[in-house]
Every structure is written in C-alpha cells, then in structure tokens.
Amino acid sequence: MKDSAQAVIVGGGVVGASVLYHLAKIGWRDVLLLEKSELTSGSTWHAAGGMHTFNGEANISRLQKYTIDLYREIEKLSGQSCGLHPNGGLMLAATQGELDSVRLICSRARYLGMETEMVSLTEAHNLNPLIDTSHFIGALWRADGGHCDPAGTTHAYVKAAQQLGAQVERFTRVLSLTPRRDRSWDVLTDKGVIRAGHVVNCAGLWAREVGHMVGIELPVLAMEHHYLITEDLPELAGREREIVNTTDYSGEIYLRQERRGALIGTYEPHGVVWAPRQTPDDFTMQLLPEDFERLAPYFEVGFRHFPALGRAGIRKAVNGPFTFAPDGNPLVGPVRGVPNYWVACAVMAGFSQGGGIGLVLSRWMADNDPGQDILSMDVARFGAFATPKYTALKVPENYSRRFRLAYPNEEMPAARPVRRSPIYERLIAAGAVMGANFGLEHALWFAPEGMERTETPTYRRSEAFPVVRAECLAVRSAVGIYETTNYGKYEITGRGARAWLDRVFASRIPRPGRLALAPMLNAAGRIVGDLSIACLAEDRFLIIGSGFAEEFHLRWFSLADVPADVFVRSAASTLAGVSIAGPRSRELVQRLTRTDLAAGAFRLFQVTETAVGLTPAILTRAGFTGELGYEIWTTPDYLATLYEELRAAGADLGLTHFGGRALSSLRLEKAYGSFNKDFRPDYTPGETGLDRYIDFGKPDFTGRAAALAERTAGVRRRFVVMEVADTDVEVVGFESILKEGAAVGYVTSGAYGHCIDKSLAAGYIPAALAKDGARFEIDILGEMRTATVRLQPLYDPESVRLRG
C-alpha cells in the first residue's frame, strides 16, 4: 500500500466511488479510496437503486439529472454496466394539495429542461397498469429516472477512476485521523499510515464515527427501511416495456418493476432509528430482521392502491439501514476549523445524487469553490444547535415525511423549541405563530385574540393571509415591531479589522457611526453574502446577515486568512434585537432615547451606541421594510426590558407586532432581494443589482477581477420583480417564467404585496428582456398567469418614506 496521497477517501460505497472518479477526472491522479471491507458493503449493498430528478431545490434537481446522465459515461469508460432501466417516473396525487405539488414540480421542470408533463389517469394507467386509478386525481410523468444496479454502478465509478490513475485499497480500515502542522493528515489504517493532503469522509453508515475521529459531531443518523419484491405478476406478462417507476404520495409508497414482479417500498410513520449511538464495526453486507407486524398497515395501503401486488406472493423482503441528515439533504463540503477534511455523507438518495455530489465536491477541493450554489447540501447549514438529540428527533420526523409533501407554510414540530430568545414567551403571549431558523424560534405571524394558531398546510392562501395583511398595513400606516434576534450577527474587532474587511467585502467599509450595505463575493465574483456592516469605532464593527447562514459565513471568514490583529466572533447568542418600522417609528424610539433622531441629525444608515430606555444599545437607522425604521441591538439580558418599554411607549401610536411573513411581503413591495432566496452563490453583482454597492475603486478585494470583467462584458440575466395578474395563489420559488411558450427564467421568491394589492414574483430573466412593462407568463400550479416586469419598486419608488 502506498504511504502518501493527495487525497484519501474513506468509504467505498456509491458516494466514495463517485468522489474518487470526479477527483481523478479533474486531474487529481494521486487519490486513494480506502474501504474496510468489500466495495458496496454499507447501505449501497441493499439499495433499491431507484433514481429520479425530483428535489425541492432547482440546483439539486440539476445535479440529480447530471448523476443520471453520467451513468452512460462511466459505463463507456469502465466497460462495466450500471444495469440501467431508464423507465421514467410517475408521481400520483390523491388530494388537491398533492395535485398542486406535482403541478409545481411540472412548472419547475420546464426551465430545468427536464421532460415532464401532467398526464391523465388513463395515460398513467397505460404507463403502469398496476395502479388502481380510483384512488387518485392526477399524475405527473417524467422522462428522467428509473433504476440502476447499485453494485454495478459503484464498480463502474471505481473502474473508470482506476483507468484515470486513482487507486483503491479494499479491506483497509481507517482507525484514526491526526492533523499535521502543514494541514495534511496522518491516516492510520490497520495496514499502516498514509500521509494525505486531504481526507474525505464518505463513510456512509459510519460517517458519524469518522466525524468523531476529528472531534466533530455530524448531524447524521440511520433509519431502518423496508421494501418487498413480489413473485411474478400475471399483469406484467407479455408486456414489452417495463412499467414506469411510480411514487404514490398519499400511500407513501414507491413501486417499480423487478424482473417480472414488482418492488414496493414504504416510508412509514414512526420509523425505527438504527444504531442510535454507535454503528457496529462488523455490519457488512447484512440485512436487518424484518418487522412486518409493524409495517403491515402501510404495505396494505400499497396493496389497495396497486391491487395486483396484494394478490401476489412475496419473493423477498429487505430491511436495510441508510443515513439521513435532519432535513433529508446530504451533508457536503469542508468543516470549519478542520482544514482539509471534507464530508460527503448523509446521502439518502445515492443513486440520484452521488454523481452530482462527486462533481461539486471535487471542484470545491480543487478550487475552494463548489462552482455553483449548493447551500441546501452544504454541511454548514447546520450549526451547534444540531446536537445528537436534535438529530435523533429530526431524522425520524423527516423519514416519516419522505413522501409527504412539505408545504411552503408548514413548520415541522420535532425538536422545538431549541433556541429561544428572551422575549419568546412574551411573543407567544402576543399570539406569535413560530417558525425555526438555525434552531432559533422566530415569529411568522401573530394570531389575533380568539383565532386558532394553526394554519392549513397549503400552496394557496391560508387563514394567515388576512392577518399578515393587517400587520403589513399597520407597519405602513403607523409603526410595527419585529424581533431581529434571528439575524446572523458577527463582531469584527482589532487594529487590522478595517483592512481585513476591505479585502473580504466588495463594498466600501463605512466610517465610524455609519452603516453600509455590503456584498461579499467569492473569487469567481459570485454572491456569497449580502450583509450590512456597521462601524462602531475604527477597530470595532458589527456585521448583520442572514441567520441561517451563520455557520456558512463563519466558515467563509475563517478561510479568509484572518491576521493576528483581527478577531472574528459570532454574536449569534450574545446580541439580540428588534426592528421598529413605520412612519411613527421615529416618534416611538425618540420617546426612549436622548439621541436626537431628527431627520437631519440621525440619517439613514447612521449608527450610534446609546441608551434606549433602560437598555444600553446599538441603534441603527436601517430596516428591511422600506419604511422609516430603526434596528436596536442589545445583549440578551436587556431584550425583555427593551421590548416592554417599547411596547408601553408605542401603545398610543398603534404599535403592532409583525412577523416574518409580513416582512417578506413588505420587502418585495420595495423590490429588495433576500439572501438564500433571491441572492445566492449562483448569481453575480450585475445580475442581482448588488453591483451598486461595490467599491470598484478599491485596489483589492475577493472577486474584484471577476466583478470588473462582468462590468465590462455586461450580464446575461437580471433579477426583477414582477406583478402577477389574476391570481389567487402566490409563487413560492423555481416556477418557470415563459416568453412565447419558451421557459426563459425562473422565480426565486414571491409574496402578496398587501399595501399595493398585487401578487408579486421575484426572479431572473434574460437581461435583454428585462424592460419595464415587459410581459411574461408564469406557470402557477398549472395555470398560466401574466407577469409584468416592474423595474421600479411598486411601493415608494423614490424612497421618500425610507429617507424621511
């Protein structure tokens, strides 16, 4: 066995094999995969091999398509068959909500260039005669997908990688990982030590243990999963083509042909966690005992919906474990504080996602950039809040909902509350309906007295619609209070802070007493952050950003060569705050502070440290509603006092609570984009419009060359807000935007603008078509709606109120 390698991959399942192939393909020939047993001896061994392109995130869908298309390439290179059955897929809807959901999938697929269409139940039955269509009201057909042979596919990746020079050592167990001073690793195996430039954790069922080797607790857990294979079905005899792989949402069943019989699996409620504390070392190519008593009621639903299966005998039953992260998406990328250690684990759909994961991870390792936005697979979407107990509560919840559709207004209850602000109980008393962001509870909307705090999960307008409307109108006409504790907050201090920030951010760094909007770019000139920087003193800065991106941004900062005279600290749990917004906000805050808030004295984007009532605070004139407004930051021990004093002082001014839903509506009325939704690492400053905050006069900042090149060359697409006509449903994201029948763009977010009485959609369209008044169509749940570009914000286009 060799004693050094540029990269060592731990684990020879489908994911490790794909990472090996992709590293070799980009030219890293000195790569070595270590497998403690035979290849495919973890969860890959007993997988059903189903593959599809469905994912709620467009980029993950694209990577799934890449994965499926890749199989022909690796078959050719390796000479090894992947055992492909490219049958396509059917998704069956039994309720209006499910029908809405498959229509949304259909709208999204157009722009992604995936062949997808709604089909009649008769056509669905032709594609899969096992369906009893009386249980369903609609069906979606997709050309992509089918199934493959798990072992064949894994071996095809490995053989293709070996042809490119990569190596594999089977029956070689990694025992420990020790970091060296030069950021390389000593990989101790049962056959000796290997010095590795990089280590990749692709240990699947053992990913948690390989995380422990470097002192991290990855939020990953395995669940038991059953499927059955029937005896031959007379209904399939003589058919020339295999039936189309079928997903039955209401039955929580998936089904496909297996030789002349069928394979049927279920994601049951109350699933069973496997190996909750420690994955057994000796679990190799093994199955778990079947538990049909528990599962019978769920398979029986399948036998009703596909009656031929109920009449057939069972040839084989499989119960095998595989891993999940708390939200069901994979964990991919580098880990903050552990240089040159990468993860590609918690992959629950290895045959749909493995190729794409290998692609982005290999680019990331080579270029420090995954090459596209993969925020929803990034391991940094979880932080310290994702403790083992959190994972143990969330993973079974996610498993039980694998085939239950997640509605955009739905909040998952498991492991809640985890993080609570000091005014949590007070907000609840005021009627708050909470969501969770990075583990922290935050108010979505406030139920008036006497109203139930529950909301029907739906793609359409819910009971909360009129309530959110009242909140929006209150902010625009009087004054509102919104808790901002769930924002991301960072303190940057030290003599070198300004110079370091100047390098890391593309914007001008404000002088003391001022705040600046601050885009942050990667080397390729793409948006990795849309934050604001407040300068409290020459050597002291407060940065505010998206709460969900806290770990993502801390990792970004840590990789940006922080010098010894700069200190970067998360203020996630040490600063709390509220936003006061509306025409009467000045009057309210002035009642509690001696700082002169008069328009000329405390202008937009001014910052000061002052007392607000009894609370020592950082006061900024800023906000996200487009109204005159202030953000007040303090330490958590003062927040309740601040909140109570503001409420008392604001009672006669009409002070009203507003939540995240109202904020989403108010910000779109002003055409403000939001990081994660509208601004992500796929987009550039010119496309987003954030170029107006870039200081191109600075000699050096990350992404400068790319941003300058874009300024010269111009942009291909542009972020716009559109007014959608004649709709009683708002867009949610990734719907296709069409011009003369062709998909030319897609939606990134939407909301109803209550104060302008218009449905709004934000998204990207070709720059050449981005003219004020230009008309497009958006496919909203199967209905084509006219969408008109509005290049000026529909509310207060001159920002008179904001500056007032």
Ligand SMILES: Cc1cc2nc3c(=O)[nH]c(=O)nc-3n(C[C@H](O)[C@H](O)[C@H](O)COP(=O)(O)OP(=O)(O)OC[C@H]3O[C@@H](n4cnc5c(N)ncnc54)[C@H](O)[C@@H]3O)c2cc1C
């Ligand atoms: C019943 C069942 C049905 C499924 N059906 C599907 C399906 O239809 N479609 C789909 O896409 N997915 C399906 N899956 C999920 C799929 O199996 C996983 O997504 C995939 O196998 C994950 O692969 P992996 O490489 O991450 O992990 P694994 O396959 O678990 O591989 C990890 C490897 O790492 C090795 N390893 C661990 N620790 C060490 C160490 N210290 N040193 C050296 N080697 C080590 C292990 O031996 C193992 O071979 C199914 C899973 C099950 C159980």
